[in-house]
Amino acid sequence: MIRVPTEPAGRLSDAWRLCVGTGRAELALRRDHQDSLALLQREIGFRYIRGHGLLSDGMGVHRPYTWQGARHVHHSFTYVDQVVDAYLERGIRPFLELGFMPEGLASGRQTVFWWRGNVTPPRETNEWTALVRATLTHLVDRYGADEVRTWPIEVWNEPDLPGFWENADEAAYHRLYEATAHAVKEVDAGLQVGGPAVSPGADGWLERFAEFAERRDVPVDFVSRHAYTSGRAQHVPFGVHQTLAPAGDLLDQFAAPHRELKGTRLAGLPVHITEFNSSYRPDNPVHDTAFHAAYLAPVVTAGGDHADSFSYWTFSDVFEETGVPTAPFHGGFGLLTHRQIKKPTYHLYAFMARMGQERLAHGGDHLVTRHADGRVTVLAWAPVDPSGLTPGPERHALRLSVPVGTRPAGEVFVRRSTVDEEHGNAYAAWRHMGSPRSPEPAQLDVLREAAEPSRGHRRLPVEDGRVDLALTLARHEVTLVELTPLEDETPPWWDERRLLGRETP
Amino acid sequence: MIRVPTEPAGRLSDAWRLCVGTGRAELALRRDHQDSLALLQREIGFRYIRGHGLLSDGMGVHRPYTWQGARHVHHSFTYVDQVVDAYLERGIRPFLELGFMPEGLASGRQTVFWWRGNVTPPRETNEWTALVRATLTHLVDRYGADEVRTWPIEVWNEPDLPGFWENADEAAYHRLYEATAHAVKEVDAGLQVGGPAVSPGADGWLERFAEFAERRDVPVDFVSRHAYTSGRAQHVPFGVHQTLAPAGDLLDQFAAPHRELKGTRLAGLPVHITEFNSSYRPDNPVHDTAFHAAYLAPVVTAGGDHADSFSYWTFSDVFEETGVPTAPFHGGFGLLTHRQIKKPTYHLYAFMARMGQERLAHGGDHLVTRHADGRVTVLAWAPVDPSGLTPGPERHALRLSVPVGTRPAGEVFVRRSTVDEEHGNAYAAWRHMGSPRSPEPAQLDVLREAAEPSRGHRRLPVEDGRVDLALTLARHEVTLVELTPLEDETPPWWDERRLLGRETP
């Protein structure tokens, strides 16, 4: 039995909910996206949202035209306003990513993704910085400087990959960063700019980014990188399979910037892991499973020890990087499928959102917290084999001695919510249904219902101010146990045995 | 094993959902009432709703005034309109009950209930019939004759009880009925009028009502009575306990009018059981329990064999006959508590609403139906000891061979929803919480969640066009099992064993 201390070891950081990812910017105009975001914010409550394509042509910002024989550029914010308004209405702020390149400003034709984001440098740096300045000036005008100063501004995405930045040209990225960062600060010195938003494999990029920033005296307010643990993609039609490294590798990646930047001018800056997940593929079925929630539980609970944020990539399957999905479960990144069916990993986050602010205990299979009002919350998870070669153990036992307030005796109300291979698992229900590609509305209702965790409730006795909590977890289970000290208000005249059908002792 | 026939034994009658009860008319102005009704109609879908007090002063219809020295009566429909509009907007129609007596027209001061419905005859029959005519004329003007002709009109409530009709004066009731029925028909001969809405103990009232109607040639379009099975009330503060007769007694009461009216002019008329429940007390905790759902399951499934409707009294705890409730669970009649927490009996009805129209089998612990699209639905329930002296059996086994469509082989998707002592049982959760009298909003959320049935899903094989369905029911369980033949759309390249964490054979 693990004895949970009475005194907290510290606060549970909010890093896990600081940011979440989304597909390209204009997808936020979709109803499904907005409804999903509303649900997410109601039940989880992320602080920021980050996605690609703010400056791509789908957003219609950069608009060259000819007038009286000369070329001009108009900056238009019709969709930018609609997207940002939609975010703010749902209580989430943009984590701005400046990219990709508008066609009318691009120096080349290389694109990324099914939706063709242009990934070449600007043909004219001045026109790019004018675009950046106009965009930020507009945002400051519309939303106020105090507000926009809280929105991190990241320059480009994964410039170390040739698919995302032509030739992965590091010097060109440094030039882009320098021009962009100065343009941002010209608008308002209080705006926060950062980068380099590199992928997990970007050897030495952070160190060289620090050296460049120092050498050229370029503003950097935060540093960012991404983290994934998947191996080589084995393709099947409309999907891939991959092996995964152990989840601890993610924590290692989260911690890397602090390690790598030690001693540089960038040491001590906020570190944002602006994307993370197991697989970097939006068509890997692992994302849909209970295994995935149990695999990520140690990462989500501990990530805040290593970075200032780590942004789950992405909150919804409304995404489209590899095209339109061909089935409701297709291995998308989303915590939610199209039409808002919750995946097990959604619940890992929803459970985290119910944890208290005081961290009482944290182990390899559990996290215990306390709320200001005395409620104690336990998140526990079953161990997994990340290689996937073997399933996790069929049963996993955990026993905690939990301190619950100052009164030595009494009882607590215990509510347990569970996600595993059978519960809170719409993917499993969908497989039982025959994997329908176009579910009927009635089937969608069944799936949404199957996606809810199983719930149980009971009372447990308090002895010496503690509850003896014995938990048995099923395979790949993630479970939330909430203990609330109770006052029994049963009136003196009540005799439960007089209820019809009650057992009489 | 019970072999369910392939050919239906008939249609499942809609009598169970024809009508439901409500508290006094103006309670329909409350938001909780309207929200509860909306929920009820979305998930169950009753056809009519019946309650007391349409003509009581709380509705403000009968309004005497003096003008130029003379007494006049104005008929005002401000609240009648608001109530009926609220019903129709939610897809339910009024089953009109004409009563109680406006103070300004009453011959005495006797009242019933905490809200003081006057139960004395009219001082002036002409003024009463003018009131009836004005009310129905207004309804016909506002909603159309075609619509109002579908609304049954019942004269008074339980005139055989001295608490509801001064001295239980049978001759006075006959006079009231006669005047009223003629007034109704004067407005429109197509309106349906009926009575005598007697209580279970009304010996001989139906026969004498038939004799009176024949003798005086009075219009009667339907006959009505009530049915309850509870014994003497044993009082505790704010509540009572009672013993119950076996549920079969209710079916017997449903069948009584047909039996008693045989050979009279009223034989063959529609019979409406305009109120039924186990206990007739709105403060008997039995209404809140899983026992209650299991107790009533044989009644709700079979009642349509005996009467044209049997109206559960009532759909909501927004009620007030004995005053304002002192706790969320207080033994109210409601299928729903205040603020819409579902009770187990709610689910019995919600399960009925998912049954098909073809009745394949019906036994002491099960009902099997088929939908037009081939889905087969099984409702099963555990036996109870109605005396309440012993609890029902801890486990109850049932095994059915269910025909599922024309294809000899294949699989069905099976979804099971369960309510018992632990699941779909907010009352049990509330007891675990310490019976809070004023639950916090967060506690209400927990209760609403605890009120949802547990759900499971799996696949079963079809052999020779049949599924072998073995069910084990827990104590006081009511369960719904839905079997849907499935097409497996899994693509040929899919290999579930490649999913990480899957068992490899």
Added chain:
Amino acid sequence: MIRVPTEPAGRLSDAWRLCVGTGRAELALRRDHQDSLALLQREIGFRYIRGHGLLSDGMGVHRPYTWQGARHVHHSFTYVDQVVDAYLERGIRPFLELGFMPEGLASGRQTVFWWRGNVTPPRETNEWTALVRATLTHLVDRYGADEVRTWPIEVWNEPDLPGFWENADEAAYHRLYEATAHAVKEVDAGLQVGGPAVSPGADGWLERFAEFAERRDVPVDFVSRHAYTSGRAQHVPFGVHQTLAPAGDLLDQFAAPHRELKGTRLAGLPVHITEFNSSYRPDNPVHDTAFHAAYLAPVVTAGGDHADSFSYWTFSDVFEETGVPTAPFHGGFGLLTHRQIKKPTYHLYAFMARMGQERLAHGGDHLVTRHADGRVTVLAWAPVDPSGLTPGPERHALRLSVPVGTRPAGEVFVRRSTVDEEHGNAYAAWRHMGSPRSPEPAQLDVLREAAEPSRGHRRLPVEDGRVDLALTLARHEVTLVELTPLEDETPPWWDERRLLGRETP
């Protein structure tokens, strides 16, 4: 022409929106009440809401019972919670009024209103103070002490009138106040208690209340009284007519407590006019008219100079003190009728809610304010003859020189919203319709539409930083004019004359 100063004369006080009245407490359970309150708060935004009957039997708080042979009292908050939750959900807080007397605690049988509030002193003072303590303890437990300390607590209502307090017994009121105030402070010393909530005709009550409070050292945190200007009621069926004193009389009544309490220990306490209106009758048609808005405009704009709050009695016609209304327009107090038709006086308040915080000018027919963002808002109203013997002038001219920001030239966007005998006047439309007592849904839509102010928009030039604003007001008009300095973003290539159908100069 009136030259509005550039520098503000002070801030526009929030006293006008600090509080608003409502019918008895449990009416807040009605959907119409809640929907009306939601509308009110969206468009106006009052801070507190005050009504009668918190402790009357309709709320079910005081519940005597017998157990083991002895009398006990249970305190139940089922409806109190629902009512207060409903308020807070809509962003308004309760201004608590402690009264009337529960039947089980009353010393007599005298009641007030159609709904029969008992107005006799408590039979047992201890049982009354136990009720008060239990109620406030519950509220503090549920909503937190910090919250409840912001809710003023007023003891009883209009004890100077024999209809509201048996025999208008002043000594008995002082005893009630003393016991109650101490009970309140026992729960939490930070709770604010006050009185004596007297009617306009209560000669000397305030002075004697001050003397009593000093003599007995009784806590008083605020003083309260009511204000009305109507004369004798001339009855017709379901209504009355009355003459009115000039609106200035209301301001005089608002100012009276400060005047009367000068030199007493209560001098300097907050003064709350916890009810005001023209007529004190809920069936005087004046409440429904444009005349009424124009009559009250000088009061609502200036009242904050005289008292800390003045609470319009009441926000909705969902009321019932004289019974159920017999027509949508029946002279009710409400800013809104049943089913949310806005009356002209609603718009007076909605216009106030659009005023800025800096008060630039205030005259007999206008109020000019400026917002923090530079917008200037003008509220203007036509003079009325309060005797009602003559209509107000057919046209009333007003010309203002309005300062609009720092730029000397340019243009402002001007938006004008108007309510008068023809516009924003659902009562007039209803009269044109033939005064339907039971409007059809389609008629309700027409009435809601007719209730909206007429709106106009134009541009005006700025010269020397000022706009020359010439307004002509129709009879009984209240108008809001909003001036917004504009940036013209018309692109250089735009030529409005090329639009088809445009006049070409």
Added chain:
Amino acid sequence: MIRVPTEPAGRLSDAWRLCVGTGRAELALRRDHQDSLALLQREIGFRYIRGHGLLSDGMGVHRPYTWQGARHVHHSFTYVDQVVDAYLERGIRPFLELGFMPEGLASGRQTVFWWRGNVTPPRETNEWTALVRATLTHLVDRYGADEVRTWPIEVWNEPDLPGFWENADEAAYHRLYEATAHAVKEVDAGLQVGGPAVSPGADGWLERFAEFAERRDVPVDFVSRHAYTSGRAQHVPFGVHQTLAPAGDLLDQFAAPHRELKGTRLAGLPVHITEFNSSYRPDNPVHDTAFHAAYLAPVVTAGGDHADSFSYWTFSDVFEETGVPTAPFHGGFGLLTHRQIKKPTYHLYAFMARMGQERLAHGGDHLVTRHADGRVTVLAWAPVDPSGLTPGPERHALRLSVPVGTRPAGEVFVRRSTVDEEHGNAYAAWRHMGSPRSPEPAQLDVLREAAEPSRGHRRLPVEDGRVDLALTLARHEVTLVELTPLEDETPPWWDERRLLGRETP
């Protein structure tokens, strides 16, 4: 004075509301689109909706893949389902247009529009017909054959224009039509297929289509074409100006198919004008004006005399054929702008939706109808100069003698709703505001308010069963006048002169 006949000249056809246009199919996934559609259906109620791009890659239907070395095509309906579900939930059905060409099936690379619809013939006719069959089979499976048989299916769009069909190759279109029509009928012989969806300038295409259909015995269930009246585009940045032909030209185009097909096998088939508008450009400001509503009034009121439907192109500015709009008013086709600001032409349709079914009179400036319940509705409009060189007359007078029911005397309630240069004209308000490109939320509210028609109400006397209705219309006004016979329910004791402020005669 025009004497409107008492007997109807016939029924007002529903052709005007049979269909409405929309942007490319996947725009229906947007929230703005769905909210706009919901508003449209609530206030107007079109029957069908037609747009391009059902089979384009944005919908993700045609999905080639390689498996075990061979090329296969998967047909995926993820978005088709979401789009059609969204339509049906809002009470509108799809008018299917089959096109454009999926990239993976296209024979060339030519595209149309900013969003790049491929307009080349299929590389493989078999793969095209497989796609058509799969799509329709899926729709029939999901929505039922009875439902889908009511959805017209049109083959391609404007094949007579080289921009929409490579080389405007007529023979190739005939081949496409033939293969497609047979594929449709293979799925279900009851499905309705038609074409050729030609543009206004398609000389001889209809005749040759008829001849081809007869020669090859190809199924044709309806014929379709488009109608526009604009001349050459004069470009400015982000917009064009054009002259217009008189509105009567549109009626002439509506009538053309009947004329041109006389004597062919296609004579007598339903004729659908599957697109019409003044200008065919989505960036012509004429679409935003009051002029436009007055210009189209004679077309919308009379079009049903000439064709079975004429579909306004389009209901919303959520469109994107020329890119993302740069301002809320940008000359888009929409009846509604982005974010649901109503344009004057929206109201022309909303007024039509309030007309009765009996057509009493129809002239050059008015249409008079009667409802089943006796209400009479008059739509009137001011004349315009379609050349745009001169504005319409400043005042236009119209006087009608309107029959209103059988009673010779009495009164009618008259409600008038007006749209003109100043009222119901958000474009004018937006110009007054300075043409803000990114309106603030508060400005959007002002615009939505300014977009509502002005409303007035009064009573008029009935003499000899007729009302003398004298109307004066402002420049470019469209007005709806609704006359409702009234019953005066004013009670006998009511004396309006006793209301304060009333004129006393």
